[in-house]
Amino acid sequence: MATMDVHADVQDYYGKQLQHSNDLKTDACCSKASIPLFIRNIISQIHPNVVARYYGCGLVFPPKLNGCRVLDLGCGSGRDVFILSSLVGAQGSVVGVDMTKEQLDVAQEYIIYHTKQFGFDSPNVDFRLGRIEHLIDEVALEVDSFDVVVSNCVVNLSPDKKQVLQQIYQILKPGGEFYFSDVYADRPIAEELRRNKILWGECLSGAVCESDLITGALDIGFTRPILITKQPIGVENKELLGDIKFASCTYRMFKNSSTKSGSSSTLSSCVADALVAYEVSMTHYEDEFQFDQTTIFKLHGKPERVSAELAHMTIISRYADNFKFSSVDDGKHILDSAVVAIKLVNRIKCNIILEEEL
Ligand SMILES: C[S@@+](CC[C@H](N)C(=O)[O-])C[C@H]1O[C@@H](n2cnc3c(N)ncnc32)[C@H](O)[C@@H]1O
Numbered sequence: 001m002a003t004m005d006v007h008a009d010v011q012d013y014y015g016k017q018l019q020h021s022n023d024l025k026t027d028a029c030c031s032k033a034s035i036p037l038f039i040r041n042i043i044s045q046i047h048p049n050v051v052a053r054y055y056g057c058g059l060v061f062p063p064k065l066n067g068c069r070v071l072d073l074g075c076g077s078g079r080d081v082f083i084l085s086s087l088v089g090a091q092g093s094v095v096g097v098d099m100t101k102e103q104l105d106v107a108q109e110y111i112i113y114h115t116k117q118f119g120f121d122s123p124n125v126d127f128r129l130g131r132i133e134h135l136i137d138e139v140a141l142e143v144d145s146f147d148v149v150v151s152n153c154v155v156n157l158s159p160d161k162k163q164v165l166q167q168i169y170q171i172l173k174p175g176g177e178f179y180f181s182d183v184y185a186d187r188p189i190a191e192e193l194r195r196n197k198i199l200w201g202e203c204l205s206g207a208v209c210e211s212d213l214i215t216g217a218l219d220i221g222f223t224r225p226i227l228i229t230k231q232p233i234g235v236e237n238k239e240l241l242g243d244i245k246f247a248s249c250t251y252r253m254f255k256n257s258s259t260k261s262g263s264s265s266t267l268s269s270c271v272a273d274a275l276v277a278y279e280v281s282m283t284h285y286e287d288e289f290q291f292d293q294t295t296i297f298k299l300h301g302k303p304e305r306v307s308a309e310l311a312h313m314t315i316i317s318r319y320a321d322n323f324k325f326s327s328v329d330d331g332k333h334i335l336d337s338a339v340v341a342i343k344l345v346n347r348i349k350c351n352i353i354l355e356e357e358l
Pocket of ligand 1: 007010011014054055056057073075077078079080097100103131133151152153157159203
């Protein structure tokens, strides 16, 4: 499908054909994730007309958002933007971008309502009409200006996923986090299915494989995307979809602050790990912080032995101040600052391969 056709078809699907979450024909854009109590409490403050138009497939609320500048790509009618508005607080701000006017109209209508609900003097949210493939030239967002970018069940709908990732990389601050949920397929989707507008609109036939996400992100210069949750999506249409299996996945990755512009950096050949301890509590994560599917840091618990790659992600991120980093070799404390990321990597004898782009 040509790029413009996809945009027009998706706008038609989310602007004209769907009015409420109940109008969806499959379960792909319906999150089954269990929702923590503090998020449920915020959702109870969101206007029902906004909640009724939620089409997400996961939870896109990483910890430590207070005061952050956050961008929601494909924000729809704004449910997640308003939740994030509460989480970033009066000192933070949230921008929601979507290309479907009908969706944004609903979001705009309830800005004042939620500003009052959360007790802010003035709105901390801003909705902008535009395509996520053109965040800089069309939506006029600034380079290196966001702490966190989130997206909930949207990138699969884009005809140019590589360009979306490149734009996200540009507008994130160094060390900034892209935290997102999306639909992935266990194999490449045949062209015939990709041309099916309903399957594309339902977030199925535009889905790529997780391996494509990982390769694409590393090529651009992100840290390796790490999986946080994965839930199978039950789609009952064997005749059309055969044995293809779909899953809703939530990933996080960071803008690699050690890369030079115009080059990509990959940490590889790790021969030693690092010890990482969760020392300074984050609000709502007073017991533990799940960094990825298998790595759970307990507050004041035993230091976790993690790979050099994972230690690097932690140390360049906004979470660095909450952790204490030690060398496995001698147990000596390593300064928890992004500036020493490279020192850490050297100390634990990892190779850094800087691949200059020609
Ligand atoms: C499945 S809905 C998810 C909406 C929202 N994230 C939520 O959780 O309710 C997908 C949304 O992404 C928007 N969208 C899809 N492709 C887009 C693109 N290339 N640029 C901007 N918005 C896009 C659609 O207009 C729609 O509102």
